[in-house]
Amino acid sequence: MTRTRRRLLAWPLVLTLALVLTGGAGAAAWWTASQTVQATATAAVIAPATNIRCTTTGGTLTRTATVAWNAAAQVPASYRVTIRSGTTVTTTTVPGTQTQLVISQSLLGGLLGSILDLLLGGAVLNVSVQAVHSSGWVSVPTGTVGVRNAPLLQAGIVCA
C-alpha cells in the first residue's frame, strides 16, 4: 500500500474521530444567563461636639476654667476631653449627657502629672473634645480652647 493510499484511508477515521469529539463537547455545554444588581455602602460618621468655649469662674483665690461645648447631633456614649501641651497629652472622659468640664488643678493633678507641671511652669494647655460612640468610634475633635495658670495675686486656672 502506497503512502497516498494510506493517507486516503486515514482521512475517514480522522473525520469520524473529530465528529465524535466535537459532538460530545457540544452536548455538554450549558446555557447561561446573568445579571447584576448594585448596592452602595457608606460607613457612619460620628457627629462631633461643636462650639467649644472656655469661661473663667470662681473667686480670686479659687479660679477655675470651665470648658463647655454644644452636644453632638446624636448623643454619644461619652465625650473624650483631650488636654495637650506640645507633645504631652492626657485625656479624661465625661458621660455623653454632660457638656462641660471644670478644669482645676486638682483635676490636672489626677491626670498625667507632667501636665500640671507644665501648667505651673507657665505653659498654655489646649483643650479639645471628641464624641465617643458606643462602638468605640470617635468623632473629629472640636476646635480648641486654651487654659493656663492663674496670674499673680490669683490662684487656680483661667482661660488663656
Next chain:
Amino acid sequence: MTATDHDRRPGGRWAGGAARWVIVPLLSLGALGVMSAASALWGAQAPVSSAQVTSGTFGLSATWSSAPNLTGILPGQSRDGVLTLQHSGDGTWRYRVASSHTGTLRPTLTETFYAGATCTGTPVASGALSAATLPRGGSAQVCVRYTLPANAPSGLQGATSQITLTASAENRPS
C-alpha cells in the same frame, strides 16, 4: 482494455486507484437508492403535520426585592437585603451569586449569602452553585447580610464601597 492493462500504464495505478475511491461510494449510494425505491413498493404513507423546530430561550432577571440600607452603618451592625432571581425561558436551572466591589469599606464590611428570603440557616459561599435545581420559569430568593465587625477601625468613618452582585443561571438537567 483489461484492468491489468490499465494498471500497467505509466501513472495508471494512481489514476485507477483514485477512480475506485470515487466509484465505489457512488455505486453504494446507487444501491441504497435502489433499495429505497424497492422499499417504497412495500411502504405505506400517511401525512403528518409539519414540525417546526425552534431553539429554546434562557434568561434571568435579578432585582432587589428588599434592598439593603447600607447607609451610615456602624461597627457591630448588620443590614440585610433580599435578591430575587427570576428565570425566563426553557430548561431547569441552578444559580450562583458572586460579588465584586470598589472602594475602601467593603474589605472590612463582610457579606454573607443565604438561600431564601431570610438570612438564617447555613450560609452559602459566594459564587457557589445552588444546591437545588429549579423548574423552568421559577424564581429563587437570596438573602444577603452585610456586617461591619465590632472591631472595625474608627478611621473607616465615611468610607464607601460600590458593591456589585452578579447572579448567574445555568441550564442544568433536573
